[in-house]
Amino acid sequence: MENDIILQFNNVFFTYDEETEETQSAEPHWAVKGVSLDVHKGDYIAVLGHNGSGKSTLAKLSNAILIPDKGQVLVNGIPTTDEDKTMEIRQHVGMVFQNPDNQIVATIVEEDVAFGPENLGLKPEKIRKRVDDALHAVGMYEFREKEPHKLSGGQKQRVAIAGIIAMQPECIVLDESTAMLDPKGRKEVMATIESLHNDLGMAVVTITHNMDEAVLADKVVVMEKGEILFSGTPREVFKNVEELRRVGLDVPQSTLLAMKLGLKDEVLTPEECAEAILKDWKK
Amino acid sequence: MSNITIGQFFPGNSVIHRMDPRMKLVLTFIYIILIFVCKNFFALGVMVLSLIVVILLSKIPMKIIFKSVKPIMIIIAFTAVLNIFYIDDGDILFQWAFLKVTTTGVYTAIFMIVRITALVIASSMLTYTTSPTLITDGIERLLSPLKFMKNSVHTIAMMMTIALRFIPTLVDEFEKITNAQKARGADLETGTLVERAKALIPVLVPLFITSFRRAYELAFAMECRCYHGAEGRTRMKIMKYTKLDAVAALFIFIVGGGVIALNIFFEHLI
Numbered sequence: 127m128e129n130d131i132i133l134q135f136n137n138v139f140f141t142y143d144e145e146t147e148e149t150q151s152a153e154p155h156w157a158v159k160g161v162s163l164d165v166h167k168g169d170y171i172a173v174l175g176h177n178g179s180g181k182s183t184l185a186k187l188s189n190a191i192l193i194p195d196k197g198q199v200l201v202n203g204i205p206t207t208d209e210d211k212t213m214e215i216r217q218h219v220g221m222v223f224q225n226p227d228n229q230i231v232a233t234i235v236e237e238d239v240a241f242g243p244e245n246l247g248l249k250p251e252k253i254r255k256r257v258d259d260a261l262h263a264v265g266m267y268e269f270r271e272k273e274p275h276k277l278s279g280g281q282k283q284r285v286a287i288a289g290i291i292a293m294q295p296e297c298i299v300l301d302e303s304t305a306m307l308d309p310k311g312r313k314e315v316m317a318t319i320e321s322l323h324n325d326l327g328m329a330v331v332t333i334t335h336n337m338d339e340a341v342l343a344d345k346v347v348v349m350e351k352g353e354i355l356f357s358g359t360p361r362e363v364f365k366n367v368e369e370l371r372r373v374g375l376d377v378p379q380s381t382l383l384a385m386k387l388g389l390k391d392e393v394l395t396p397e398e399c400a401e402a403i404l405k406d407w408k409k
Numbered sequence: 410m411s412n413i414t415i416g417q418f419f420p421g422n423s424v425i426h427r428m429d430p431r432m433k434l435v436l437t438f439i440y441i442i443l444i445f446v447c448k449n450f451f452a453l454g455v456m457v458l459s460l461i462v463v464i465l466l467s468k469i470p471m472k473i474i475f476k477s478v479k480p481i482m483i484i485i486a487f488t489a490v491l492n493i494f495y496i497d498d499g500d501i502l503f504q505w506a507f508l509k510v511t512t513t514g515v516y517t518a519i520f521m522i523v524r525i526t527a528l529v530i531a532s533s534m535l536t537y538t539t540s541p542t543l544i545t546d547g548i549e550r551l552l553s554p555l556k557f558m559k560n561s562v563h564t565i566a567m568m569m570t571i572a573l574r575f576i577p578t579l580v581d582e583f584e585k586i587t588n589a590q591k592a593r594g595a596d597l598e599t600g601t602l603v604e605r606a607k608a609l610i611p612v613l614v615p616l617f618i619t620s621f622r623r624a625y626e627l628a629f630a631m632e633c634r635c636y637h638g639a640e641g642r643t644r645m646k647i648m649k650y651t652k653l654d655a656v657a658a659l660f661i662f663i664v665g666g667g668v669i670a671l672n673i674f675f676e677h678l679i
Contacts, residue, residue: 186629
């Protein structure tokens, strides 16, 4: 199991504080404080936390955009401090941001998807194949010659995702990628992420504060004040309703309903909730 | 506003549209030089005829072609008037006080009108039939053999691409902010010019701030996609010269030959 770790955080510390005379002696305000986390091949991890919990910082640490102050981030065994291998690291761990508008570089969809592979210096035929595959994977192939500003939010975000998967990373990090979308766009993007994980076997780390998205993951990590508060399967984590609410997070609505009804079963999705209510009523 | 066409490009599939953008750039450049080489009406006539052939081949409606000339009407008129009164060679047609109109003056004025119009239409034909992306790409590729300036050419081309990409986004943003300020009671439509310009400040400041934020995020996103300048970067789309481009080059070559021959055989007007 050691070998299939793609992304590894080893007791990572990071602060945005500038190092000055005054702050040197005092303990800095850590945005990320002693986080250790392993992402294996094919994992689907959701990182939860309210604003300022350090979850976005964690994302930026994963592909050498930010370098940890203490501890180590390893991508396929390469520490992110190795400046010569930054490009290799970013090829392994792709990142999708919140605002699709600010990620699309080119004026035509397919040229934007080609941007990453072009930077890797691949041959034109190879780029063409990767671009077509990536656009098929996100279901945007028929839009390949469209201009990005004529697409909907969800479609733009899928183009941004295609731009990342065209680099064929083993792990894709989504930094609140659905936060700016309408419900329809969110659904489209969620379905795309699911298929990347299920069909392409890509490891997915999604950073979110939407509980219903977190339920889909295999593992949920809850962050609070730069530290990991809970970590485990959604079922394990969402049991802690009281603590989650204390740190400003909700549990999925179905879980909350089941709890308020005093049901014994652990419930995550609306379907499970319905079943549990039915079971209870039959009794 | 989301339907704005950038750079006046009219999509199509004519032979002119299908030409290699590099060839179009080079030939337009040569064509413009040839316009200035023309010394008499015969040579200029050949240029106009060849331009008409290109317009017909491009299948762009005449209405749109004339639209490109409209903004510079005043300049054309000004040049014509200046030429009419300034040149006092030839037979006098009309004289009033110090104003004198001569045949040469009139000829020169007409010559100038045709020349400037042809110049403007020729350069608009390039932008009408080539998307802005292809033009920037074409320029980048044309200049890329110049090793010493390869990096700066790439940087400028990338800047142009990003600028083109963000025009619609910023137009949307501008509208959003305008509406937000109007909702707060901002009055953008009435008042003197100075007042209206001042009223725009609360719109422009947020626009600038968000643009900087966008630039910052875009830089992150580009870095995440391994962007590191021109070094070792390849392109998906390869530009290939086809028979079409050879025919076009031959056409301009013949036109150029004709112009030079006509310049030699007939007397010079200017």
